[in-house]
Amino acid sequence: MLTSLRRALRGYLFTIAGIAIGVAGIVALGAMAERIVRFIDGGDRFVLGQISVAGRGMGMGAGFTAGGLLPAAAIEAIRKVEGVAGVQPQVMLPLNPSTSQFMTLTQELVIGMDLSVPSPNRHYRTLPVQAGRFLREGDRRKAVVGASFAVSRRLAPGSRLELEGTAYEVVGVLERMLTAPDRFVVVAIQDAREQWVAKDRLLRTVLASGGVALRAQDLNTGAAVGWRDGADPDVVARRIRDQVAGVNVQIPSELSSLLRQSTAFFSALLVGIGLLAFVIGGLSLANTVAAAVFERIRDFGVKRALGATDWQLGREILAEALAVTLSGGALGVLLAMVLGLAIDGWARRSGQQLFLFSPRLLGGALVFSVLLGAAAAAYAALRIVRLSPAEAIRRGSAA
Amino acid sequence: MLPEPVLRARGLVKRFAAPAGPPIEVLAGAELTVRRGELVVIEGPSGSGKSTLLNVLGLLEDADAGEIRFGERTVSTLGRSAKSRERGRWLGFVFQSFLLLPGLTALDNVLLAARYTSGVDAELRRRAMALLERFGMAERRDHHPAQLSGGEQQRVAFCRAVLNDPPLLLADEPTGNLDDANGAVILESLRDRARSGGAVIVVSHRPDAARDADAVFTLAAGKLHPAATRRPSGAGTL
Numbered sequence: 001m002l003t004s005l006r007r008a009l010r011g012y013l014f015t016i017a018g019i020a021i022g023v024a025g026i027v028a029l030g031a032m033a034e035r036i037v038r039f040i041d042g043g044d045r046f047v048l049g050q051i052s053v054a055g056r057g058m059g060m061g062a063g064f065t066a067g068g069l070l071p072a073a074a075i076e077a078i079r080k081v082e083g084v085a086g087v088q089p090q091v092m093l094p095l096n097p098s099t100s101q102f103m104t105l106t107q108e109l110v111i112g113m114d115l116s117v118p119s120p121n122r123h124y125r126t127l128p129v130q131a132g133r134f135l136r137e138g139d140r141r142k143a144v145v146g147a148s149f150a151v152s153r154r155l156a157p158g159s160r161l162e163l164e165g166t167a168y169e170v171v172g173v174l175e176r177m178l179t180a181p182d183r184f185v186v187v188a189i190q191d192a193r194e195q196w197v198a199k200d201r202l203l204r205t206v207l208a209s210g211g212v213a214l215r216a217q218d219l220n221t222g223a224a225v226g227w228r229d230g231a232d233p234d235v236v237a238r239r240i241r242d243q244v245a246g247v248n249v250q251i252p253s254e255l256s257s258l259l260r261q262s263t264a265f266f267s268a269l270l271v272g273i274g275l276l277a278f279v280i281g282g283l284s285l286a287n288t289v290a291a292a293v294f295e296r297i298r299d300f301g302v303k304r305a306l307g308a309t310d311w312q313l314g315r316e317i318l319a320e321a322l323a324v325t326l327s328g329g330a331l332g333v334l335l336a337m338v339l340g341l342a343i344d345g346w347a348r349r350s351g352q353q354l355f356l357f358s359p360r361l362l363g364g365a366l367v368f369s370v371l372l373g374a375a376a377a378a379y380a381a382l383r384i385v386r387l388s389p390a391e392a393i394r395r396g397s398a399a
Numbered sequence: 400m401l402p403e404p405v406l407r408a409r410g411l412v413k414r415f416a417a418p419a420g421p422p423i424e425v426l427a428g429a430e431l432t433v434r435r436g437e438l439v440v441i442e443g444p445s446g447s448g449k450s451t452l453l454n455v456l457g458l459l460e461d462a463d464a465g466e467i468r469f470g471e472r473t474v475s476t477l478g479r480s481a482k483s484r485e486r487g488r489w490l491g492f493v494f495q496s497f498l499l500l501p502g503l504t505a506l507d508n509v510l511l512a513a514r515y516t517s518g519v520d521a522e523l524r525r526r527a528m529a530l531l532e533r534f535g536m537a538e539r540r541d542h543h544p545a546q547l548s549g550g551e552q553q554r555v556a557f558c559r560a561v562l563n564d565p566p567l568l569l570a571d572e573p574t575g576n577l578d579d580a581n582g583a584v585i586l587e588s589l590r591d592r593a594r595s596g597g598a599v600i601v602v603s604h605r606p607d608a609a610r611d612a613d614a615v616f617t618l619a620a621g622k623l624h625p626a627a628t629r630r631p632s633g634a635g636t637l
Contacts, residue, residue, distance in 0.1 A: 302498045305459055306559075307487020308515040309480035385479070390459035397496065 012324045015292040019285050019328025019369065020335055026281040027336035027365045031355035033270040035178065038356055040263045042179025044256050049123030051237045052250040053078060054222040070247065071218040077244045078225060083236035085226040086120040088113060091192035092221050095163075095185065097199055108149060108183045110163065112192020115139065120226025127181055132157030132172030139188050143168040146184040147176035152351030161185070164198040178356060193219040278368070285328075285369055286376035289321055293380035297387075298396020304389040317381040318374060325373025329366045402435040403470065405489075405566045405598040406456065411465035412621075413451055425451045426462065427621025433567065433600060438593035440609045441602045442626060443618035449602040450571050452618060456600065457490055457569045458482045469567070487516035491560030493585070495572035497552040499544040505531065505555045506540040512562040523562070530558040534588075550581030557588055561597075568592055570601045574608070583607070 057068025070089070079087050091112035115137040119125050126134060127144070135144055143163070145155050150173040155161060159170040163185065174181055187195075193216055197203055203219075206212055227236045233252045241249040260267075300313055308316075340355035347354050384392060411429040414422040425448035433439050443449050454460040456467065458474060467475040469489045474482060491512070492498075499508045509527040510519050517523065531537045534554040544552055553573065560568055570589055574582030582605060590611050593599045601608055609615045609626075616623040 298498070299500050299502075302500060303511070303515065304483055305457070305486065305492055305498075306512050306515055307483055309483045311480065312515050388454075388460045390454040393459075393494075393498065 012292055012320070015288055015324055016328040016331060018288040019325055019373070020331035022281040022284045022288070023329045023332025023365055023369050024335040024339070025332075026277045026368070027333050027357070027361065028340055028355070029273050029277040030361045030365065031336065031340055031357050033274045034358050034361050035354060035356040036263075036266055036270055038178040038358075040259070040267065042177055042181075043259050045123045046121065046180065047250070047255045047259060048233075048252050049121040051225040051227065051233055051240065051252060052222060052255065053225055053240060054248045054250075055220075056246045056248050068246075068248075069214075069218065070220040070222050072215065072220070073218075074244055074247055075220065075223055078223060078240055078247070081236065081240050081243050083227050083231040083239060085228045085231075086117060087226075088117040088120050088224045089189060089217070089220040090114070090222050090224055091189055091196055091219065093192060093196055093199060109180075109185070110192055110195055111184050111186045112189035112195075113186060114189045120224050122226065124181075127186070128175040128177070129172045130175040132170070134172055135186060135188060139171070140191060141166065141168050142171045142187070144172040144174060144186040145170055146174050146182040148182040148348075148351035148353070149185060150174075151348050163187075163191075164195045166191075166194070176353070178353065183351065189220075190216070196221075282368070282372050285325070286372050289325060289373045289376040290380045292324065293317055293321065293377055293384070296396070297384055297392050300384050301387070301389045301392025301394075301396055304385075304392065310385045313385055314378075314381045317377050317384070321373050321377030322370060325369050326366070328373075329369035332369070333362050333365055402437075404432050404434050404468075405470065406431065406433045406600075407466075407468040408432075408456060409466045411452070411455055411462045411467070413448070413455055413460070413462050424621055426455065426465075428465070429618070429621060429623050431456070431600075431616070431623055433598045435566065435598055436593055436596050437613040438590060438599045438601065438611065440612040440615045441600065441618055441623065442604070442609070442615060447618045448621060449618050452623075453569050453571045453600065453602050457492060458486050483515075487512075487563070489566050491563065491565040491568045493553070493556055493560045493568065493570035493573040493589075495575040497544070497549070497556045497576070499552055499556060499559075501544050504541045504543055505536055505547065505551075508544070508555055509558045509562055512559045516563055527558065527562055530562065531555070534558060534584075548581075549576050550578065550584070553577055553581065553585055557585060561592065564597075566598060568597055568599045570599065570603075572602055572604065574603060574605055586610075 053070065055068035055070035055074065072089075075087055075089055078084060091110075093110045093112075095108040095110055113119075113135070115135055129144065130147065132144070135142060143161055145161070150156065150170075153161070155170045156173060157171055161168045161170055168187065168191070174184070176182060196219060197207065207214060225236075225240065227233050234254075237249050237251045240247065300317070303313060303316075337357055340357060344353050344355055387395070408429065408431045411426045412424065413426040414424045417423050429452055431439070441449055441452065451460065455462045458467070462475060465475065466473060469485060472485070474485045477485065500511065503511065506527060509531060510523065513519050513523045528537065528540065531540050534557065536551060536554055536558070539547060539551060544555075547555065553576070557573075568589065573585050573589065577585065586605070586608055589599050589601055593613070601612075603609075615626040617626045618624075
């Protein structure tokens, strides 16, 4: 059986190559779609895991807490709101203030965290570390960097990183999450506050004037707020908005919806491309398999003349088609991965990753190609066995 | 006592649709009986329906009317798969264009005859090798059809036809694509087959094909007409 399959596969080399190219196209486009989906889902998961609060107004803070100053008193007031489980003061700054803040999800951000407070984000209690360690309470001048950030600057635990003229030791690199934290530099909030002052001339001027009574702990761009078990985060967020003056509160479900809307075009575009790839690739695959079976119509006529029953012939055609589509599918997956990884290798130098070859995509592409190949072969087999052996031989000899 | 009939065909009718006008009746009540040990040759001009008759007799094509029996069993009314099984059990085919499978070696082409009937085992493999050796093809057993001459391909095809030792061999212009020497080898092998007890029907243009035949028929106007017979029984009867 195996020997005959090997022989059959030899005769189907061009068919396998044709299927491989079709499947490679499907997988490559699918991997790009997966990459975007992961990115959007990651952001969605993050914003749904916490209530993001910022000071009212427009400061230089960036990311989800973009807004004005959020003083310590406001944070204390938030802590007292019913349903709130934890508040972590944060400072979020664009690494490079001259960079457009239009695409906050793709921006490189410095995140200052108050390490004395556990992360209130229900979906990210800790950020997963790939190498080294995460920050501990008391760490100063130490940084944990996102995977893309690390690759683009060739950073590893032990590397030095200069931020606003100050040297930081990289103590950890986060796992690649394919979402916003891949471009984060996480530092202690005290360090982030120093960077903020260094970056913001207006703030320096205000502080130097002594006209405003600001303490270090007042320098927060926002806070991540958690809620008690069983509480509705949207209700808690609205309660904060109603009860605490001078804050911008993001309602988690509204922020999620906003995020989805802002990426809806890309999602729709990718779904469209993916569907087109599946339809075109699928039709091409089905046509290739059916054509390959019909091409051998004379051989099947001879086999029937020699005594092959419908069942024997159908089984043989199906087995060959399965072997061919599975080989072509696997080759296509491999081809797409080789190409994708090569392109990603090039893109990674600038901290990008364009493809995500998820198991569900690879498995789905293989199952799709095998099922479609089997369906096409079954159709061809049904057509062939309905012919008399003499007619099959005649048609095959005439072709 | 006459040997048992291997094949009995009665009132075979076969029509083909014409591009215009009424269907063309290629067989119009053809009748034939072939017994064990008989070599029957069917002659006729091109287009007279010889190959169609052989296809119908070999269950490769359905007749529009008439009955075919292999031994005591009526096979013309069977379903598609049952006909396939009967073909595998009763018949061996030698075609003018050999019809070897290009992806298989000579040995595997011979063994193909058993793949769908008894299955291939060591004994059949030995038998296939012995047949190839008898026809001078042992050295070429691993060659593919494209690597063989026409004569060699037809010898392989003959080995395939007799591997299962079928009661009836049907040969459609078996020497049509061969030179004289190779044609003579194949015709002699068909005669040998009949001499050893098998029934053989040959459709051929070659005058020497009819030599030593037990009966020679001419197909004309859709019916078989006796051209010559040396059967003691007058068999090969219509």
